[in-house]
Amino acid sequence: MKQRKIIHVDMDAFYASIEQRDHPEYRGKPIAVGRPEMRGVVAAASYEARRFGVRSAMPSMKAMKLCPKLIFTSNRMDVYKSVSAQIRSIFHRYTDLVEPLSLDEAFLDVTENKPGIPLAVDIARRIKREIRQELHLTASAGVSYNKFLAKIASDYRKPDGLFTIHPSRAEEFIARLPIEAFWGVGHATAERMRALSITNGTQLRERDMEFLVRHFGKIGGVFYNFARGIDERPVEPFRIRKSVGCEETYREDATKAQALETHLPLLSEELAGRLARSGFQGNTLTLKVKFPDFVQKSRSITVPDCLTEIEDILPLARTLMEDLDSGDRTFRLLGLSVSHPREEHSGGIWEQLWLDLEY
Known part of the structure; x- marks a missing residue:
């Protein structure tokens, strides 16, 4: 069976970057999309704000304490959706197998692609260049043979990153991953794994299926496969978010x-x-x-x-x-x-x- 070629594209600080693009006075400054109110929540933060510890979903009051010079901008969802549609149109130049995860990220299956480009990394490089030239925004991209690894690869060199996890190097790469980097491992699951002396991909791979299912339920089987570089989920373009x-x-x-x-x-x-x-x-x-x-x-x-x-x-x-x-x-x-x-x-x-x- 032909090896799949999967790209994960993740826009860098999407909402905040759009605000900095459209408002030159915000460039190079810490900004947050949201409302500076007692019940306000940060929807997105620029990389300048992230250096102070400001993160999305953080209460606005906490963000302002971390970064007293933080600039808040209004949420312009209609604009973000419009830009997201423009980004998707760039994706569709290469493949119709595009699975959006949110407005700012998506998986692409380019195993068979419209221009007939043999290397997925070359497609990812072209997509990044076209997003920068046409929309004046940056994206990070990860390339691998399945969704799990492509997603990890896109996070590896953010912002404006491009990273490939080749099948021949996947086992070694996964072995070094901290357990928090695995999909589905949140704070509480990571704590439970550490209590079981599982802190990285090597130690996760050493546990058998029965052990992981017994301790983590059905998702234990997913962890078992991920530790071995296995992820058979297809890129599905038309699933409706429920x-x-x-x-x-x-x-x-x-x-x-x-x-x-x-x-x-x-x-x-x-x-x-x-x-x-x-x-x-x-x-x-x-x-x-x-x-x-x-x-x-x-x-x-x-x-x-x-x-x-x-x-x-x-x-x-x-x-x-x-x-x-x-x-x-x-x-x-x-x-x-x-x-x-x-x-x-x-x-x-x-x-x-x-x-x-x-x-």
Whole structure:
């Protein structure tokens, strides 16, 4: 079977870079897309701001403390969507197998490509050049034989990076990866892996399938394959994004009072940030809880308008939690998601939603 050629393209600080492109006075300065308010959330940060520790989904007040000279700019989602469409049109010059993950990143399968270019790295180089020349923005690209490795490669030399993981070098490359670099390994999973003396790709590869599934459930099988450079997922251009969500597993079980006062506000901030970055719009909010015995419950509420801001999400999340029939039980996991996409807003070509299992 022919070796696949997969490219992952990730725009560098996409929203913030557009603002710096369109407003020369912002260039070279730390900027954040969002609102400098008590309940505001950073949707995106320039690389100048990231040097101070400012990150997307961070509360605006915290970002301002980290970087007192931080400049906030309004979210111009219509502009970001328009630029994203222009970027996708560049991708389609080379292949129709384009799978957007959000407005600013996508996978491309260029095994068979329109210009007939034999090397995927040459296609990635041309795409980067055309984005820079036509849109005055920079992108990072990763090239490999599957999605897992292409995604890692695109992160390897950001910003404005280009990196290839060749099949002959994949095993050695994966062996050196810190466990946090693997897809699906969030903070809580990384802590559990470290407790099992798994800190890198070599140690992950030493564990058999049964061990990983026993400790991590179904995703343990994914970790087993990733550690061996195996990822058979195809690039799928037309899967419709159904929801955007986030969840957290707690080191110590949370009470309902803690959930209402502390955990749900943090989850709501994270969710609002993810919604802003993805451009997804939906009007159904779902609360998911997992009890210490691993029993799960969920509750949903649908409202007339799209849920995009923390001011809209948090009150509904608290209502769902208060209405949840949990008695005096505590929670080991809480999650929030927005679904029921409004296709006239969302564009209908999104996917890869709950991959980031924890934060």
